[in-house]
Amino acid sequence: MSYIKRMMRQTCTWWNFNNVTDQFGDPSFDAPVVLQHASGTGVRWEDKIVKFINKRGEEDQGRATVFSATTEFDVGDYLFLGSSTAVNPESGSGDMVRFAEKVVDIANKKTLFKCIL
Numbered sequence: 001m002s003y004i005k006r007m008m009r010q011t012c013t014w015w016n017f018n019n020v021t022d023q024f025g026d027p028s029f030d031a032p033v034v035l036q037h038a039s040g041t042g043v044r045w046e047d048k049i050v051k052f053i054n055k056r057g058e059e060d061q062g063r064a065t066v067f068s069a070t071t072e073f074d075v076g077d078y079l080f081l082g083s084s085t086a087v088n089p090e091s092g093s094g095d096m097v098r099f100a101e102k103v104v105d106i107a108n109k110k111t112l113f114k115c116i117l
Contacts, residue, residue: 002069002110004069004110004112005040005069005070007044007067008037008041008042008043008044008067008068008069008070009037009042009044010037010042010043010044010045010081011034011035011036011037011042011043011081011082011083012034012035012043012045012066012079012080012081012082013032013033013034013035013079013080013082013083013084013086013089013093013094014032014033014034014035014071014073014077014078014079015029015030015032015033015077015078015079015089015094016029016030016033016074016077017029017074017076017077017078018030019076026090027076027090029078029088029089031087032084032085032086032087032089034083034084035068035070035071036083040070041068041070041071042068043066043067043068043071044066044067044068045064045065045066045081046064046065046066046067047063047064048063048064048065049061049062049063050062050065050116052098052099052116054098054099055075060098060099062098062099062116062117063095063117064081064095064116064117065114065115065116065117066079066114066115066116066117067112067113067114068112068113068114069110069111069112069113070113071113072100072102072113073097073100073113073115074097074100075097075098075099075100076096076097077096077097077100077115078090078093078094078095078096078097079094079095079097079115079117080093080094080095095117096117097115097116097117098115098116098117099115099116100113100114100115100116101113101114101115102114
């Protein structure tokens with residue numbers, strides 16, 4: 001097991017935004033997926049204020065950074081630290097991903113997925 005995977009010891013719930021809206025214009029999400037260390041899909045969640053450049057080229061700030069060695073997050077997805085069975089993450093269960101990137105090592109063999117909430 002790689003060093004990076006050993007650091008992913010926290011559990012979070014992920015709602016994947018599926019780019020579809022309902023008849024009222026509300027976004028729709030896939031069923032929640034629990035990412036946990038025991039199944040090899042754990043995350044590293046760091047609560048700290050970070051600045052980033054959003055898609056409009058403006059400086060913005062987020063309240064947490066989440067790292068994963070197995071799951072690629074996209075802007076619009078929702079994450080919750082811990083386990084949740086809520087169907088709608090917008091009901092207060094989760095935080096929206098506002099910035100996402102993937103970082104590859106110099107040999108292009110390992111990828112680390114990073115997002116800012």
